[in-house]
Amino acid sequence: MRSSHKSEEPWKVRVDTGGTFTDGWALSPNGDERRCKVLSTSVIRAQVEEVVAVGCYQLAGDHEFAGNFLRGFQVEGGGVVDNWDPKRGLLSIHGGSDFAKGDALEMFTGEEPPILALRILTSTPLEFPFPDVDFRVSTTRATNALLERKGSKGVLITTAGFEDILRIGDQRRPHLFDLRQELEVPVFDSYVGLSGRIDASGRVIESLRRAEGEALVERLKADAVDVVAVALLNSYANPVHEQEVGDWLREAGISFVSLSTDLTGAVRLLPRAETATANAYLSPVMDSFVANVRSGMEGGSLELLTSGGGLKDAKDYRPIDSLLSGPAGGVRGAMEVARSAGYDKIIAFDMGGTSSDVSRINGAPVLRYEQKIGPARVAAPSIRIETVAAGGGSICQWSAGALAVGPESAGADPGPACYGNGGPLTVTDVNLLLGLMDSTGAGIPLDIDAARAKLHEFQRKMEEDGVPPRPKRQLLEGLREIAIERMADAIRKVSIREGCDPSSYSLVAFGGAGPQHACGVAAKLGIREILIPGDAGLLSARGLHHCTREKIVEQQVLARLDVLGEGWVERVEDLVQEALDALGEGASLNRVLCEMRLWGQDSTLDLEMDAVPEHGELERCFREKYRELYGYDPPVGKEIELVALRVVAGIAEMGLPSEEFGPALTVETIEVIQDAFRTCVIEPGWRWARGSRGGMRLVRQDQIDSSREQSSLGWSPEIESELFRCRFEGLVEEMGELLRRTAMSPNIKERLDFSCALLDADGRLVVNAPHIPVHLGAIGLCVRKVSEGRKWRDGDTVMVNHPAFGGSHLPDVTLISPVFVRERLIGFVANRAHHAEIGGRAPGSMPAEAHCLEEEGVVISPILICESGRSRFQEIEDLFRSSRYPSRMLDDNLADLAAQSACNHYGVMALQELARASSCEVVLRNMTELCRHAAEVLRSKLLPLTGRRWQGEDVLDDGTRIQVLLRCSEGGLQVDFSGSGPVHEGNLNATEAIVRSAVLYVLRAWVGDHLPLNEGLLDDVHIKTTEGILSPVFPEDPTACPAVVGGNVETSQRIVDVLLDALDLQANSQGTMNNFLFGNAAFAYYETIGGGSGAGPGWSGLSGTHVHMSNTAITDPEILERRFPVRLLSFSLRKGSGGRGRWSGGCGLEREFEFLEGMTVSMLTQRRKKAPRGKKGGAAGLPGRQDILRRDGSCEELPEICSFTVETGERVRILTPGGGGWGEP
DSSP, X not given: OGGGGOOSSOEEEEEEEOSSEEEEEXXXXXXXXXXXXXXXXXXXXEEEEEEEETTEEEESSOOOOOTTTTTTOEETTSOEEEEEETTTTEEEEESSOOOOTTOEEEEEOSOOHHHXXXXXXXXXXXXXXXXXXXXXXXXXXXXXXXXXXXXXXXXEEEETTOTTHHHHTTSOOSOSSOSSOOOOOOSOOEEEEEOOEEOTTSOEEEOOOHHHHHHHHHHHHHTTOOEEEEEOTTTTTOTHHHHHHHHHHHHTXXXXXXXXXXXXXXXXXXXXXXXXXXXXXXXXXXXXHHHHHHHHHTSSEEEEEOTTSEEEEGXXXXXXXXXXXXXXXXXHHHHHHHHHTTOOEEEEEEEOSSOEEEEEEESBOOEESOEEETTEEEOSOXXXXXXXXXXXXXXXXXXXXXXXXXXXXOTTTXXXXXXXXXXXXXXXXXXXHTTSSOGGGSSSOOOHHHHHHHHHHHHHHHHHXXXXXXXXXXXXXXXXXXXXXXXXXXXXXHHHHTTOOGGGSEEEEETTTHHHHHHHHHHHHTOOEEEEOTTGGGHHHHXXXXXXXXXXEEEEEEEEGGGOOTTHHHHHHHXXXXXXXXXXXXXXXXXXXXXXXXXXXXXXXXXXXXXXXXXXXXXXXXXXXXXXXXXXXXXXXXXXXXXXXXXXXXXXXXXXXOOOBOOOEEOSSOEEEEETTEEEEEOTTEEEEEBTTXXXXXXXXXXXXXXXXXXXXXXXXXXXXXXXXXHHHHHHHHHHHHHHHHOOOHHHHTSOOEEEEEEETTOOEEXXXXXXXXXXXXXXXXXXXXXXXXXXXXXXEEEEOOGGGTXXXXXXXXXXXXXXXXXXXXXXXXXXXXXXXOOSSSTTSOOTTXXXXXXXXXXXXXXXXXXTTEEOHHHHHHHHHHSSSOOSOHHHHHHHHHHHHHHHHHHHHHHHXXXXXXXXXXXXXXXXXXXXXXXXXXXXXXXXXXXXXXXXXXXXXXXXXXXXEEEEETTEEEEEOTTOOOOOSSSOOOOHHHHHHHHHHHHHHHHOSXXXXXXXXXXXXXXXXXXXXXXXXXXXXXXXXXXOHHIIIIIXXXXXXXXXXXXXXXXXXXXXXXXXXXXXXXXXXXEEOOBOOXXXXXXXXXXXXXXXXXXXXXXXXXXXXXXXXXXXXXXXEXXXXXXXXXXXOOOEEEEEEEESSOEEEEEEOOOXXXXXXXXXXXXXXXXXEEEEEXXXXXXXXXXXXXXXXXXXXXXXXXXXXXXXXXXXX
């Protein structure tokens, strides 16, 4: 047996350890390929077919282990394998428990999964040493440790005043409409702030204090802390303080120290701190894993794959390098398979158990440099892979009278029902029950009876809700179609985000479930060719064989192009040489990557060059890329910034030989081709050919038929309804991706302050894709108001921001387009987006002390921006210029309007195509059904409450009353705001659109079910307002119209608090957006600041997040200081500000600025006098407060709404409100 290991050539073994399975591929010294798939629990699972004798068992299925290979393996339940006879499938076990027929039998060695795979691939029994091995490994060990919180606790050291940076994050809450929710807890729960400060230029303005450091080190040693992350403010500009702290820690003997600047040179404190923390947290886990693999293999070379798709020697490997290494191996494998078949443009589609990974390749893989994984954003190079929450483990659900597939997953444990561990009905079970996979050839035993039982339980739930019994096969096929619809929508959305048409690509389908769904997904995307690798189920392992040793050297630049000319080529060549030297002999330059953006934006573009570019090429290439992606030229006069420079060097590996395909075979009925490592489902309409290396090429026989793409003929109503819900939601989400990609304003592109909507022919909201809840109920009202007396024509698009026509405040500009099919109006598409600047008395168009609408900016009554397909942009430009308070950023306005117009144009075409494929009647029927379903859900919620009354009231800080009376009757829910205050003299007036949005938000939170946000929820809701602060009158003259900017951002929050309080759903939240603005003639800055949310029955409030009607991200401290003449002295939780109770309210925030030059500051806030109230005996949260600290040391409290000037060196401190508590403490 040892003779097979005697060779000068090493075995080439490639292993990918995933969350559920470990896949292995090997090339023996004599050129034989071997494959294996084992559970990542390091267990070999088999099933007892017959009990031959005591301790002797006949195993079911085929097991390709050599004679006596299993000798010495331990058996779960006790005992050790004594003998294995592969010819007869007989296993003898010495000692331990007895097994019966049908029992699952698990064998293990206690080795790491890659070592078990190595043992199987090389047929090395336990008593023999391994042969010489060239070993490559990718693993999700670090990813799983991060997601499952199985790393090592430690301490984050950061700059004093920023100790809560990980807990605050970017201040967004994870779910828009859930009152009860939890933030992801950082992996470290201990934080230390150090004195010492570096400014944005890299200048040390306050040195570290050695005595403070010594005291800290002593505390860490006393607490036996061995894991520490360090991330100090502005260390990207000068790492000297981080390096000094790192020296202290290492001198003290602390084993695992991660400095943020050792891991990434990127600007932004939060992701750098999260990266350093994740790396430190995972270091003990990954060091142990790598050491165990190294010691287990007993020699040879060990390389590990990075998330960027390059190999690193084990000694140089960092934990954060591995987080997406498995998917990266799959993409590399897909690329090589495609190239060998003659394809360069592919979409890699890797569908696994819990999710699907999608990557678009056109030549070389695209890299990105930050990704969110569980509780951390990690700044490390990775192949751009989008993960879609749809996999074989996606759970099929019947909830609130509707079908759904995913996004929840059964995961690996318990897994699908057919795994036999009590799991739910999943997509894998659906395929098994449809006969689209063979339970005996799946690699692990599958229990089809368990899947049937879960299907029966699923059907019973539907019938209990009054759904007539459906044929099992129709239901199963419908669930599968819904899953495919979700996957196709996700891939389409990713493609739109990246500015490409998926139909021009070929699909490479792999993973455990990819080939099962490839035909359906490709048809919906218009893709005509599919490649299925021979090793489809092992491609992440097989791909490792085609990865190369790579070195990425990066340099943070953060400079305008016009100052980079001198020494440019030498600068790049120095980085190239550094990368080549790191790799040694055989290395060559692969590509140069320039990360660039317009000055002042966060969104970047990557330019990729094969050689060192001349300085003059950069601007030209940037402008070409910008035009290609966005559809228009960069604004004239906008400077271009080089953010970072990266060079990628590598050592080339031999590629695959060309794969030749035989004659194509026609498929008349569904054909299933299955082996141990892949299950392929080929649908009618596709021809397929087998390749010379076991691959398969599928080609569509005819033009992609849109009826296959969208038809719902023959489906039961509940399946058809869910399919169209997917399609409608996909349509508006794709509109949103297009708008986000092509917009100019950071408010749209980065803060996501926009919404897209689909409406029926009456202007009722059907589906909305909101990022900001205050837009919720507004768009439908806006469409109906604009439609009054208007004769719509095909090709029209109307623009409006006037509150009299359903607007919220002037920066929110709405575009509305009708959709006609054969001259029949079938609906509308619309979008609403926040323009960063639209005129007004103050920069940023949020004047705190405005008293009429005209003072808030350019007022736009409904005007055609496009008439019967003809652009009227010149007239729009004239409108923006001619206002009394014109826009200060006209080019940005026009670019954003062009993006909004393109967004609507896409929506119009998509809805027309949907109607053509399925008929207008089917589309209209399902629009009506979605609204009917939402209405029915609310009706069922209200029915038991008939006869109930609820009342609530509160006052704004100036005493203006907000009052509501709710009455539930057989006719529905009356929401009466009579008794609320008069028209506000300032800007706190809320429009009808804002009131509707607030009511719809509360209803959606009250119902709690996952359902589309449409106006069906308001069918039985009757909202009454009288003239006053919640229903001001808007004359034609803007100077006579009341101001509304504060109504949108402040009064809206109070309306929600009053409604939630009346319904006994939640204690008061902070009740404000804490609007903070500063600027002068040269610049303007605007932010909204989070606070505490109210507690509820059974949960405590969130701390330091936005609440209810807002959810925008806050600017990172380093970006803030780099762009504006300010210094952020602290950003922390306001301890003790949440109201006490059985469940406590969330804490507010503390944020303090120092101004480095004179400027004007404006604040528009509430809850400075009236504290957020508790509920059911819970205490109130602390009210907010803002102070100005003058240079002479005096401190002055500021009113809730104010504008004032500051001088150099003066400071403003903002304390935001805490949430109210619930229940007596």
